Amino acid sequence: MPDHENRPHTHHAGRPRALRLGVAGPVGTGKSSILAALCRALAAELSMAVVTNDIYTDEDARFLRSAGVLPTERIRAVETGACPHTAIRDDVTANLDAVEDLEEAYGPLDLVLVESGGDNLTATFSPALADAQLFCIDVAGGGDVARKGGPGITGADLLIVNKTDLAPHVEVDVAAMVADAEAARDGLPVLALSRKDPASVAELADWVRALLVRHRAGVHVPTDPGPMAPHRHA
Ligand SMILES: Nc1nc2c(ncn2[C@@H]2O[C@H](COP(=O)(O)OP(=O)(O)O)[C@@H](O)[C@H]2O)c(=O)[nH]1
Numbered sequence: 404m405p406d407h408e409n410r411p412h413t414h415h416a417g418r419p420r421a422l423r424l425g426v427a428g429p430v431g432t433g434k435s436s437i438l439a440a441l442c443r444a445l446a447a448e449l450s451m452a453v454v455t456n457d458i459y460t461d462e463d464a465r466f467l468r469s470a471g472v473l474p475t476e477r478i479r480a481v482e483t484g485a486c487p488h489t490a491i492r493d494d495v496t497a498n499l500d501a502v503e504d505l506e507e508a509y510g511p512l513d514l515v516l517v518e519s520g521g522d523n524l525t526a527t528f529s530p531a532l533a534d535a536q537l538f539c540i541d542v543a544g545g546g547d548v549a550r551k552g553g554p555g556i557t558g559a560d561l562l563i564v565n566k567t568d569l570a571p572h573v574e575v576d577v578a579a580m581v582a583d584a585e586a587a588r589d590g591l592p593v594l595a596l597s598r599k600d601p602a603s604v605a606e607l608a609d610w611v612r613a614l615l616v617r618h619r620a621g622v623h624v625p626t627d628p629g630p631m632a633p634h635r636h637a
């Protein structure tokens with residue numbers, strides 16, 4: 404068993420450690436934008452930090468720092484090399500170190516957001532890293548994406564169908580896409596989101612608030628959406 408699976412869930416004096424919320428999904432579906440929106444919505448009431456994962460660069464961290472949504476030092480980049488899913492799933496050590504460094508430096512924190520260096524539909528977070536995870540797809544990827552399945556779509560704590568403002572331009576029926584997603588998820592929630600639709604952003608922030616309440620009460624159980632399909636690295 405890898406060492407990280409034995410790490411304790413550390414607690415700051417009587418207070419549960421920060422909720423670690425992963426945001427996964429294919430490249431370009433809007434993960435960084437979701438992190439920015441959550442920081443904007445919640446940073447006034449919660450002590451937050453962010454960890455980004457990129458294959459070759461710290462592009463996502465720089466985007467978030469320049470968005471000015473959190474003090475820049477609370478945004479850390481993990482450069483994953485190779486397949487980004489490795490660092491969020493198979494060996495999460497670098498990410499756990501980044502999260503723990505942030506908690507050490509700025510704790511107690513309420514919420515740490517971890518953005519995956521999204522590669523495809525199959526990458527999800529290990530429960531050793533994320534207490535809960537969002538999986539993000541977007542209407543621009545096509546109305547059929549929700550039917551393509553994969554562990555993120557079927558098992559993430561929340562599935563986001565993002566960029567609904569673009570639906571008319573790409574001829575996607577959002578309601579049908581959400582219905583397909585719900586059919587694939589056996590009762591787990593689906594949220595149609597656009598950063599241009601403040602009500603949907605507020606709904607997302609409320610979902611995170613409710614999750615945090617459950618985390619603090621010790622009743623949230625991290626679940627594993629399941630492993631990715633077997634594959635090989637050249
Ligand atoms: N129209 C629209 N564009 C969005 C929305 N969210 C993100 N985008 C755009 O989608 C692109 C990719 O977003 P980003 O957050 O970097 O995706 P990531 O690769 O998943 O982190 C950027 O050009 C964003 O401006 C949205 O709700 N509506």
Ligand SMILES: [Mg+2]
Pocket residue numbers: 434435436463518
């Ligand atoms: Mg990003």
